[in-house]
Amino acid sequence: MKYLVILCDGMSDEPVAKLDNKTPMECACKPCMDALAQKSLCGTMITVPDNLVPESSTANLAVMGYDPQIFSKGRSPLEAMSMGLDMSPEDVAFRCNVVTLSEDEPFEEKIMIDHSAGEISTKEADALIRALDQALGTDTRHFYTGISYRHCMIWSNPPAENEAIYDFSRPHDFLGQKIKDKLPHGKVGDIYRDLYLRSYEILNVHPVNLARIAAGKRPANCIWLWSAGKKPALPSYEEKFGVKGAVISAVDLIKGIGICAKMKPIHVEGATGNYLTNYAGKANAAIDAFQEGYEFVYIHLEGPDECGHQGEADHKVVAIERIDQEVLVPIKTYLDSMGEAYRILICPDHPTPVRIRTHTRAPVPFFLYDNQNEVASLVARFTEDEAKKTGICIEKGHELLGKYMFNHKEG
Incomplete structure (x- = not known):
């Protein structure tokens, strides 16, 4: 079994006036995400507890399966690592x-x-x-x-x-x-x-x-x-979930979480941490990691978040479209060609609405696709509203990977 997370930082949003009162996710042409969401466990999850600040460190720890109430000690030591x-x-x-x-x-x-x-x-x-x-x-x-x-x-x-x-x-x-x-x-x-x-x-x-x-x-x-x-201490991914993992990100914070979790950080030339990053390079790096025997790959893409902070709705749409076509499509094509079981989770860590240009703690949309167990989610597309309409909400976001991706009793 191969496991893939594509973390689209800050992707979820609010309706934007210049986008005809649609969100960037609603405006984006992302046929692969939309098609997979129709055949997946789809809903929303809470990545930031009420008593914590909606930082990327807290939210990414949750998505990666670590309870932020226990492990969120500030992003800077993770970046330092x-x-x-x-x-x-x-x-x-x-x-x-x-x-x-x-x-x-x-x-x-x-x-x-x-x-x-x-x-x-x-x-x-x-x-x-x-x-x-x-x-x-x-x-x-x-x-x-x-x-x-x-x-x-x-x-x-x-x-x-x-x-x-x-x-x-x-x-x-x-x-x-x-x-x-x-x-x-x-x-x-x-x-x-x-x-x-x-x-x-x-x-x-x-x-x-x-x-x-x-x-x-x-x-x-x-x-x-x-x-x-101060310096954090995370249980390793192999210890926690029994899988060998790799992390791909241009952002020191995410690489730092991976290093603390004993995951392999993979450098991609031209990965910038903005919406003009090397999308294809990240996809190729993920494929290489799978070929090298890594079972789990966590790809982090900062572009949508930076566009949210800059108030650039059009660029945010472009970032989402490029993630769909230049990251998801080639990796899925590779996984299909290998003929083995795989699961793909796609989600933001938190919303970064272009209107307010900062993070919020609202629940984020997600879908978890299992090529061996396709399910009718009843969503037409992968958007904030469609995910919310399913009625599925993972209130403790850090449990999603353990319980649903890895089927791990300790997750």
Whole structure:
């Protein structure tokens, strides 16, 4: 038996005015998804418990079969693991976005323009992170380059009054708003606010940003820290589900979860973490993994989520269509040619509506296809409303893989 998950990050949405009040999933031409959904277990699932923030770390842990109430300890340590950074028990990892703030106002009156600094290239960002580490790094605090705008700061025994550092605001949650009320507060907040201000003073005049401004691009003129956490411990996939797994993603967070779960992280050249990623390369990597003997492959595609954050409904539609034709179709064709049993789960981790440009905790649509046990789901297409109409809702999303994909009593 082969098992495949295609995780379409942030794919589900709300009706969008410019799409004739349809969702991107409803607008997208995705014949393979729609056809499989008609013959699958189809419904909705809750990936983010009410008491947790709807972060991709929490939601992807749930989809991968790990109870987020137990294992969700912040995304940053997972990203650090993916980057090959060793963390001691005293270390706290922070996600360190390079962001675009408005330029004219006093610092605390500035507006969060873009949480991704125009999806800055990794090469440009590396120069900025190196400059920050040289100026702001200490014996106990260092900055590390990740991918695009997504980086990491590790601080040993950081200032953490009442663990307030674990509740820092997420920059994609207040796009277009002033940063004043979103900056760290309290006694230790002064230390972190000063770090933000000093980063702005360094980055705003850095040659990389001066060149970006001259080219009409958004500067990465400040850092923003969030989702702090300590080193996690996950049971391995083989231990938990009895299968040998591989993970394919351009995003350090997802690779980090895979590494912690003892899954093989597979690098794909040209995988960018946006809607222009190397879709075909990811499909080929999954096929190669199956041929190498891996029973379970988890493919994560960030494109729909980034389009949601940027408010780009048309691009989100394109991302969904390309996932259908360039990822799902070739892998299904390969699996069919092998003549063996397989199951495919397709779902988002959380909605990222283009209207609000951030994550929500609404239940997400899913379908689980079993080529040995096709069932009439009574859905016409794979959309949010069609999935909801089935009446099936997996209230504990982390149980879906264990109980239904792997038929595992401990799932």
